[in-house]
Structure formats: C-alpha cells, structure tokens
Amino acid sequence: MRCPYCRHADSRVVDSREADDGQLIRRRRSCPECGKRFTTVEEAVLAVVKRSGVTEPFSRTKIANGVRKACQGRPVTEDALALLAQRVEDAVRSRGAAEIPSNEVGLAILGPLRELDVVAYLRFASVYRSFDSLGDFEREIETLRDEALAREAAREQGGGTATVEEPEAAAASRTV
Numbered sequence: 001m002r003c004p005y006c007r008h009a010d011s012r013v014v015d016s017r018e019a020d021d022g023q024l025i026r027r028r029r030s031c032p033e034c035g036k037r038f039t040t041v042e043e044a045v046l047a048v049v050k051r052s053g054v055t056e057p058f059s060r061t062k063i064a065n066g067v068r069k070a071c072q073g074r075p076v077t078e079d080a081l082a083l084l085a086q087r088v089e090d091a092v093r094s095r096g097a098a099e100i101p102s103n104e105v106g107l108a109i110l111g112p113l114r115e116l117d118v119v120a121y122l123r124f125a126s127v128y129r130s131f132d133s134l135g136d137f138e139r140e141i142e143t144l145r146d147e148a149l150a151r152e153a154a155r156e157q158g159g160g161t162a163t164v165e166e167p168e169a170a171a172a173s174r175t176v
C-alpha cells in the first residue's frame with residue numbers, strides 16, 4: 001500500500017484488528033520512508049451477478065440511481081433514497097453470501113420502496129417484473145389496496161380503545 005504522505009510505494013503493517021463483527025479488517029501501517037502512520041480498511045467485496053453472468057461490485061449509488069428514476073415527481077428526498085439504499089445493502093449483506101444475483105437485489109428493493117412511496121414502487125415493479133398488461137398493474141394495485149385497507153382496519157381497531165374510554169369518562173362524570 002502506497003504511503004498517502006510521501007507516496008512511497010511500500011508500507012509495513014504494524015497492527016491488524018477486526019471491526020464491525022469481523023466484516024472489516026483495519027490495518028495500522030507505517031511508512032519506512034517518512035515514518036508516518038496511516039490506517040487501511042479491508043472489506044470483502046459483495047459481488048452482484050448480472051443475468052449475463054458478468055459480476056460487478058454492489059453499489060449503493062447504483063441502487064439509489066435506479067430508484068431515483070422511479071421516484072421522479074414524487075415527494076421522495078435524497079436522504080430517503082440513501083436510507084433505502086442502505087437498507088437494501090444491509091438486507092443483501094445479512095445473507096452472508098459473497099455473490100448475489102442482480103434479480104435478488106431488485107427483490108430487496110421492492111419492500112423498502114413500497115413503504116417509501118407506492119407510486120414509485122408501482123413504476124419500479126412494473127419495469128423490474130416486466131409488467132406487460134393492464135392486468136399485471138391491476139393485480140398489483142389490488143394487492144396494495146388490500147394492504148392499505150388492512151392497515152386502516154387495524155388502525156380503526158386501535159381507535160376502538162378510544163370508544164371504550166368514553167363510557168369510563170361518562171361514568172367518572174356521573175360519580176362527580
């Protein structure tokens with residue numbers, strides 16, 4: 001490793017330790033030329049295997065770029081995109097595989113994107129799953145509607161506890 005201070009072509013490792021639960025190795029290095037010390041970090045590359053068989057390193061930037069297109073005109077911030085890309089990376093890395101097929105990366109995007117913005121999700125899913133008919137859209141929208149209804153129903157049940165409190169309040173006012 002080249003010294004960042006004097007550009008000397010070699011350096012000596014003086015200490016190595018694991019970080020991030022063994023995901024990273026940090027090495028403390030010393031330059032034999034200028035004597036300065038610096039740290040390097042070594043991390044296993046997570047490779048994405050494309051359909052063509054070509055592999056490329058996993059990139060959060062690429063994830064965010066892909067999703068950004070689907071989010072055009074939607075109220076989705078850059079921070080939200082970065083967070084989504086981080087969630088996708090965490091999900092993909094948690095599988096512990098060194099290589100992951102690109103379609104599984106796409107699958108890992110769908111869940112967080114659906115939570116972020118359903119319209120962007122529909123756009124992304126339509127490309128990713130190659131929707132080719134209105135029926136495909138209809139089915140997906142129906143699933144989203146069912147989920148929204150289920151969420152609403154759950155919320156109403158939650159609201160039910162408020163109506164339970166009313167008689168209590170009435171009872172309390174009666175005893176006063």
Ligand SMILES: [Zn+2]
Nearest residue numbers: 003006031034
């Ligand atoms: Zn140096």
